[in-house]
Amino acid sequence: MTAAGRSPYRVPFVDFPAHYRSMEAEIDAAIKGVLNGGDYILREHLRRFEENLAAYVGVRHAVGVNSGTDAIMLSLRAAGIGPGDEVITVAHTFVATVAAIVHLGGTPVLVDITDDFNMDVDLVEAAITPRTQAIVPVYLNGRLCDMDRLMAIADRHGLMVIEDSAQALGASLNGRRAGAIGLAGCFSFYPAKILGGIGDGGMVTTDSEDVAEKVRLYRDHGQRRATGEILCYGYNSRLDNLQAAVLDVKLRYLDGWIARRRQLASMYDRGLAGIPQVRTPPPPQAGGPYFDVFTNYVIRAQSRDVLVDFLKGQGIEVLVSWPKPMHKQPALGLGHFHLPVTEQISGEVLSLPMNAEVTDAQVDYVLEAIRRFYAVGGHD
Numbered sequence: 196m197t198a199a200g201r202s203p204y205r206v207p208f209v210d211f212p213a214h215y216r217s218m219e220a221e222i223d224a225a226i227k228g229v230l231n232g233g234d235y236i237l238r239e240h241l242r243r244f245e246e247n248l249a250a251y252v253g254v255r256h257a258v259g260v261n262s263g264t265d266a267i268m269l270s271l272r273a274a275g276i277g278p279g280d281e282v283i284t285v286a287h288t289f290v291a292t293v294a295a296i297v298h299l300g301g302t303p304v305l306v307d308i309t310d311d312f313n314m315d316v317d318l319v320e321a322a323i324t325p326r327t328q329a330i331v332p333v334y335l336n337g338r339l340c341d342m343d344r345l346m347a348i349a350d351r352h353g354l355m356v357i358e359d360s361a362q363a364l365g366a367s368l369n370g371r372r373a374g375a376i377g378l379a380g381c382f383s384f385y386p387a388k389i390l391g392g393i394g395d396g397g398m399v400t401t402d403s404e405d406v407a408e409k410v411r412l413y414r415d416h417g418q419r420r421a422t423g424e425i426l427c428y429g430y431n432s433r434l435d436n437l438q439a440a441v442l443d444v445k446l447r448y449l450d451g452w453i454a455r456r457r458q459l460a461s462m463y464d465r466g467l468a469g470i471p472q473v474r475t476p477p478p479p480q481a482g483g484p485y486f487d488v489f490t491n492y493v494i495r496a497q498s499r500d501v502l503v504d505f506l507k508g509q510g511i512e513v514l515v516s517w518p519k520p521m522h523k524q525p526a527l528g529l530g531h532f533h534l535p536v537t538e539q540i541s542g543e544v545l546s547l548p549m550n551a552e553v554t555d556a557q558v559d560y561v562l563e564a565i566r567r568f569y570a571v572g573g574h575d
């Protein structure tokens with residue numbers, strides 16, 4: 196069997212079996228430790244992982260929940276968001292960002308994005324109304340937005356900021372990490388994320404004792420286990436002890452993976468530089484202010500859909516996230532927003548294979564295929 200396992204692709208988008216094998220003994224030991232201890236729910240492995248993740252992000256509290264989606268929803272609820280409240284976010288994101296607002300009875304207010312795929316901070320003030328309570332910036336692909344300016348706007352208007360950091364664990368701006376800037380940060384450990392579990396998982400990070408306490412209550416039915424008191428209606432949204440044990444092993448590798456991803460991003464950046472039909476994302480900066488972790492490597496490509504088919508035919512697995520922005524999904528009822536940059540970009544984005552298991556030779560193969568596609572011409 197090849198390193199790609201059962202994948203039919205010569206360059207798979209992700210290779211979970213290879214990823215696991217690179218840490219096999221440690222992960223197996225962590226799983227056995229959980230099984231032999233009979234420790235499944237809210238136990239020591241979870242507490243340890245929460246402590247380690249809080250230290251990594253640079254906050255006082257981290258609270259494990261069962262997904263990134265719940266991390267956003269429970270943080271917004273802890274921030275007091277409810278019916279009638281407007282929350283400003285973007286349409287070029289995973290549906291979960293918007294759904295978390297709607298599930299609380301809040302109203303999403305969508306603003307456009309800019310060339311780095313993140314919220315256009317220049318458009319935020321015009322979107323603020325007397326009902327606005329919070330802003331949810333999304334750090335897409337592992338790059339923060341212009342948080343210095345966004346926090347200044349939020350402070351000026353008395354708004355809370357909940358960071359959708361689901362794609363940005365380890366990323367920073369001016370030395371401050373994603374998840375340590377707003378009132379709370381929200382992380383996802385969905386397997387394909389930069390720190391992925393063996394199933395679903397999420398985390399809320401915060402310096403606020405009040406937010407941490409509330410999320411701990413909400414995730415566990417609103418109950419105080421010591422006394423049996425129920426303090427509010429809550430949810431079942433705990434991070435499994437088993438997931439925490441595995442994630443705690445993988446957290447030790449994260450900085451190494453990020454370094455490799457940045458290296459791969461530089462290789463893609465150099466290799467694509469001479470192709471006029473392709474626009475590359477901001478390249479890794481050596482000395483900041485932005486430290487991007489390249490959870491995804493997303494290009495903007497002319498004749499995108501034809502290129503996708505061509506690359507797949509060459510054995511290269513690519514993704515389009517997302518071909519249809521949230522305000523163009525009829526079922527979501529957000530059709531009243533007009534977001535020209537979002538609409539333009541959604542027709543051009545293409546995510547190339549990007550993870551720590553991708554080899555230099557695979558990058559060369561991808562670059563060669565893209566060059567060949569545009570050199571044959573007739574696609575623009």
Ligand SMILES: *Cc1c(COP(=O)(O)O)cnc(C)c1O
Pocket residue numbers: 261262263264265288289291292333335359361362382383384385395396397
């Ligand atoms: C993955 C993701 C989420 C949701 O996380 P889940 O763990 O899948 O619930 C939210 N926002 C963004 C930007 C994401 O990429």
